[in-house]
Amino acid sequence: MNKRNLYKIVSFVLLMLFLSACGHHDQKPAAQAMAQSQFYYTCSMHPQVHEDHPGNCPICGMKLIKVEVNTGSQTDRIQLTAAQQQLAGIRTDTVREENTGEEKIITGTVTADENASGEQSARLSGRVQRLFVRTTGEEVKTGQPLYSLYSEDLQEAEKEYLLAREQQQKLHNPDVDYPALISAAESKLKLWGLTAGQITALAKSGRVTGSAMIVSTVAGTVSELNVHEGDYITEGETILKIQGLGSLWVQAQLYASETGALHPGQLVNVSFPDLNGQILKGRVTFMNPELSDASKIDLVRIGVSNLQKQLRPGMQANVLIGGNDRTLAVPVTAILSDNKGNHVWVKHSDGSFSPRMIEIGRRNHTYAEILSGANTGEVIVTSGAYLLSSESVFKNGSDMGGMKM
Numbered sequence: 001m002n003k004r005n006l007y008k009i010v011s012f013v014l015l016m017l018f019l020s021a022c023g024h025h026d027q028k029p030a031a032q033a034m035a036q037s038q039f040y041y042t043c044s045m046h047p048q049v050h051e052d053h054p055g056n057c058p059i060c061g062m063k064l065i066k067v068e069v070n071t072g073s074q075t076d077r078i079q080l081t082a083a084q085q086q087l088a089g090i091r092t093d094t095v096r097e098e099n100t101g102e103e104k105i106i107t108g109t110v111t112a113d114e115n116a117s118g119e120q121s122a123r124l125s126g127r128v129q130r131l132f133v134r135t136t137g138e139e140v141k142t143g144q145p146l147y148s149l150y151s152e153d154l155q156e157a158e159k160e161y162l163l164a165r166e167q168q169q170k171l172h173n174p175d176v177d178y179p180a181l182i183s184a185a186e187s188k189l190k191l192w193g194l195t196a197g198q199i200t201a202l203a204k205s206g207r208v209t210g211s212a213m214i215v216s217t218v219a220g221t222v223s224e225l226n227v228h229e230g231d232y233i234t235e236g237e238t239i240l241k242i243q244g245l246g247s248l249w250v251q252a253q254l255y256a257s258e259t260g261a262l263h264p265g266q267l268v269n270v271s272f273p274d275l276n277g278q279i280l281k282g283r284v285t286f287m288n289p290e291l292s293d294a295s296k297i298d299l300v301r302i303g304v305s306n307l308q309k310q311l312r313p314g315m316q317a318n319v320l321i322g323g324n325d326r327t328l329a330v331p332v333t334a335i336l337s338d339n340k341g342n343h344v345w346v347k348h349s350d351g352s353f354s355p356r357m358i359e360i361g362r363r364n365h366t367y368a369e370i371l372s373g374a375n376t377g378e379v380i381v382t383s384g385a386y387l388l389s390s391e392s393v394f395k396n397g398s399d400m401g402g403m404k405m
Contacts, residue, residue: 041066042390063087077352078391090384092347093331095374101325103364104261108252108270110315113303116244118218122233123193126151129211131229133222133240140242142219143195147227147239148211154192155210161185161199162206220244245309250282250302250317256291259298261321263287269320269366270304272311276383277333279366280304282319320366329367330374334382335360336389344374345381345388353381353388 041064043049043057055064065087080088129148133140140146164185168178189199193214224241227233250270254262262268262284270282286301302319304311334344335358343357358373374380381388 042387077348077354078388079352082351085384088384088387090387091382092379093334093382095328095330095370095376095378095380097326097376098329098367099325100327100329100362100364100367100369102322103320103366104258104322105318105320105365106252106254106258108250108302108317108319110272110304110311110313110317111249111251112223112243112245112313113247113249116220116247117223117242118220118244119241120146120216120218120239122149122235122237122239123191123214124149124151124153125234126154126232128227128229128231128233131227133225136222136225138222140216140219140222140240142216144216145213146216148213149233150211151192152210154189154212155208157185157188157192158202158208158210161189161202162208165203216242218242245306245311248304248306248311248313249285250304250319252300252302252317252319253297254300254321255297258321259287259300262300268302270302271318271320271366272315273318274315275310278310279331320364325362327361327369328374328376329369330358330380331382332363332366332368334380334385335368336385345385346374347379347381355389355392 041051041054043060043062043064046057046059049057049059049064051064054066056062057064065084080090126149129150131147132145133147161182164178164181167173167176168182186199189202190196192212194202194212195215198212220242221244222240223243225239226237227239233239264284264287266284268282268284269279271277271279282302282304284300285303286299288299291298300319330344335342336344341357342360343355345353346356347353356373359371361369361371363369
């Protein structure tokens with residue numbers, strides 16, 4: 001073997017050793033990189049947008065949200081933080097028994113609950129010196145100052161009260177029932193709107209002013225304000241009206257043939273188009289025993305809770321009536337359909353989401369019966385599922401991560 005051939009063989013061996021070393025050196029970091037989480041930025045309104053950096057949606061201008069995609073062993077799961085779920089508008093519900101019978105929708109209107117309304121009337125005549133509540137729509141609490149009043153009648157009542165206390169201290173006449181006189185004068189002041197604290201302050205100062213701070217005896221939202229500073233008011237005059245918004249009514253009309261589906265005390269589902277179809281439970285509180293002479297329709301009133309202050313008088317409402325078949329069900333808003341069938345997104349205990357094929361039976365406007373694919377108590381996505389589907393397609397392709405029944 002000549003030197004030239006020996007040189008070629010040595011060079012070939014060194015090249016193979018170098019390539020082998022490079023392969024082993026790159027293998028571990030590559031595997032680690034595949035196991036690490038990746039992320040991108042998308043729009044909750046336009047999930048087809050995928051960017052590798054934060055910013056605004058090029059379509060609608062909304063702020064993009066960050067989505068982490070786990071490329072580990074659970075390839076069918078999508079992981080979102082609580083903040084990301086909020087930005088994406090993801091809402092969840094549980095699989096449970098609900099009414100999946102045929103329902104009918106009647107249209108109604110949100111109105112004020114007259115049982116939760118009240119008004120503040122003047123208890124004595126006088127001139128309004130200062131108003132502390134100036135506009136409708138303000139929230140008023142019980143005991144909150146409403147206005148200050150100067151009244152000559154109040155001035156005389158203060159004199160009577162202070163005089164009775166003074167006579168008790170100085171005269172000590174056994175034939176006079178001073179405690180009764182003081183109590184009668186104090187009762188008059190309370191009747192005219194003075195609080196116990198104001199009466200105590202009057203006794204300590206011993207000075208007659210004829211002025212008093214009138215506080216609210218009701219709580220709610222001011223719906224009507226009838227006085228201004230400087231106005232002279234008379235006893236019994238309405239100063240303002242209060243409307244409590246913690247509970248509201250939904251008033252709807254239905255034909256005589258439909259009245260059999262409802263009865264007082266019954267719980268019904270009420271949806272609100274202005275709240276993206278959100279459904280709240282309401283209770284039938286009144287059904288008019290008389291039909292309208294002209295149209296032969298009946299008035300039904302449904303009470304709904306409004307502790308979150310989402311509802312406002314004047315909103316449209318849809319009352320769902322009829323159907324008594326209770327089965328295992330999910331809200332229809334949770335179901336996504338394609339050429340492979342129906343599926344929902346399930347939220348797991350670790351906060352991740354994965355798609356699940358389901359088989360559904362009968363359905364109405366609100367719920368769909370579950371025949372297979374979901375169990376009682378499982379948490380499913382009812383809003384924002386399209387975004388999760390988009391993430392799954394981006395991550396796994398069109399097979400939705402190989403979801404199973």
